[in-house]
Amino acid sequence: MSRRVVRQSKFRHVFGQAAKADQSYEDIRVSKVTWDSSFCAVNPKFLAIIVEAGGGGAFIVLPLAKTGRVDKNYPLVTGHTAPVLDIDWCPHNDNVIASASDDTTVMVWQVPDYTPVRNITEPIITLEGHSKRVGILSWHPTARNVLLSAGGDNVIIIWNVGTGEVLLSLDDMHPDVIHSVCWNSNGSLLATTCKDKTLRIIDPRKGQVVANNFEEPVALQEMDTSNGVLLPFYDPDSSIVYLCGKGDSSIRYFEITDEPPFVHYLNTFSSKEPQRGMGFMPKRGLDVSKCEIARFYKLHERKCEPIIMTVPRKSDLFQDDLYPDTPGPEPALEADEWLSGQDAEPVLISLRDGYVPPKHRELRVTKRNILDVRPPSGPRRSQSASDAPLSQHTLETLLDxxxxxxxxxxxxxxxxxxxxxxxxxxxxxxx
Structure with missing residues (x-):
């Protein structure tokens, strides 16, 4: 008689539980825009949610500890002239967030540690380069101030936020609407999905598609997605992928291994109400004393509810096997180093003693001086009256x-x- 062998895994009993009612964020008018992004972004300091707003687009930023009912007059981040479609926190500065909008622009904002008394209306910088709505944002995982945006113009632009410059523009890679974009762990490659039903692996610095012929899937999972799109979240520390159905009420999670069958179903967390969006906390924001391995921020129609994933353990000691060193807030490269061809793995930190976010760090934008750029060589056009040289007096007045x-x-x-x-x-x- 043969006995069925049960696969050994420390994540077979990952347990999901919604936070208590007083740990939720109530009375938030979550955006009703029909867009496929997560509408929510979270880091160890702040929770940001795209909200309904008259006369343009807005999102709200709350300190994580500010749970309970949110005042209807709580300051918003406003500035876009059309709905906000995506938001993403900078991985290297917990006070900096980028927003993308239907108004074709990307804005980068500095959020203070204190609660502002009025709406934040002035971004650090506005990035203009797309000709249609911008619906996807993703910060580079290891290079400072490098931000990716993708728009309805089927173009991917990679920016240096520190100077406001376009580093790269990938405008001939996708024949149709781009659905999603993701960096690999060191930011050397991109994975994209497109309306043409093709998955592409792109080297952005070479401007080349390096792989898109995936005829035979490594593993196949049939899922009911009739209610809407799946929002995938991958944790490389545990090799678990979480699939959150936008429009349904479940989170399915799977462990990824190097050996066949590669994908192993673990469990499903289900609740009564469907989710309008979902935020995923970086590993450094979790409570290691409670063996918490993931935390989601589930958007309802008018509230946000934390959902905590834990691995039950009897010991109160730090669980090394659950918490390998994880990416911290320090970048490994500068933007120009990455652009020149350098790659670097994330700078890792230990979670043994927990993680305390650093104090407010300001992002300074240094725009290149156009006067530093030499005029193009070539035949000089004929001088007109408007080209007449300025008098010494006029120059001195202007300088003063x-x-x-x-x-x-x-x-x-x-x-x-x-x-x-x-x-x-x-x-x-x-x-």
Whole structure:
């Protein structure tokens, strides 16, 4: 008589549970836009949710600890002139978030540690380059200030947020609408899906598709997706992929292994209400003392509910096997190093003593001075009246005005910095 062998895995009993009612975020008017993004982004400091807003697009940013009922007048992040379609936190600065909109722009925002008293309306920088709506955003996993955007113009643009420049534009790779884009772990390759039903692996710096002939699937799982799209979230530390159906009420999760059959169904977390979107906490934001291996932020029509995945353990000690060193907030490369061809794996941190997010770090944008760019060589056009040289007096007047304006801006920056420091001290004093 043969006995069935049960596959050994420490993740066979991953247990999902919704947080208690007082740990949810209530009275949030979640966006009703029909778009396939997750509508939610979370990091160890903040929860961001795309919301309904009159006269343009907006999202709300809440400190993680601010659970319960959200005041209807709570400040929003506003600035887009059409609905916001996607948001993504910078992996290297927990106070920086990017937003993409139907208005064809991408905006990058600095969120203060204190609660602002009014709407945040001024982005650090606005990135303009797409000709149609921008619906996909993804920060580079290891290079500082590198952000990817994809739009309805079937173009992928990779930006240097620190200068506002376009690093790369991939405009002839996709014949139809791009559905999703994902970096690999060191940011050397992209995986994209497209309306033409083709999965592409792209080397963005070479501008080449390096693989898209996937005739034989490694594994096949039939799923009921009649209610909407699947939002996949992959945790490389545990090799678990979570599939959240947008429009249904379940989270299915599978373990990925190197040996056949490669994909192993673990379990399904089900609840009564369907999800409008889903946020996925980075590993450094989890509670290691409770053996928490994943945390989702499930969007309902008017609230956000945390869902916690744990591996039951009897010991209170740190579980090394559940928590290998994981990507931290420090970038491994600068933007120009990555563009020149360098690759680097993420800078890892240990979670043994838990993770404390660093204090507010400001992102400074240094736009290139167009006067530093030499004029193109070639025949000079004939001089017209508008090209007449400026008089010495006019030049001196202009320089004096520029100097006065620069001094005024510097004084205002010092005043703003002083006010921000006072606010931070007040917040720290009340904690």
């Amino acid at each position: 005005e520029i100097k006065a304006l620069r001094e005024q801006v510097q004084a205002q920056e010092q005043r703003i910095t002083a006010l921000e420091n006072m606010l931070c001290e007040l917040v720290d004093g009340t904690d």
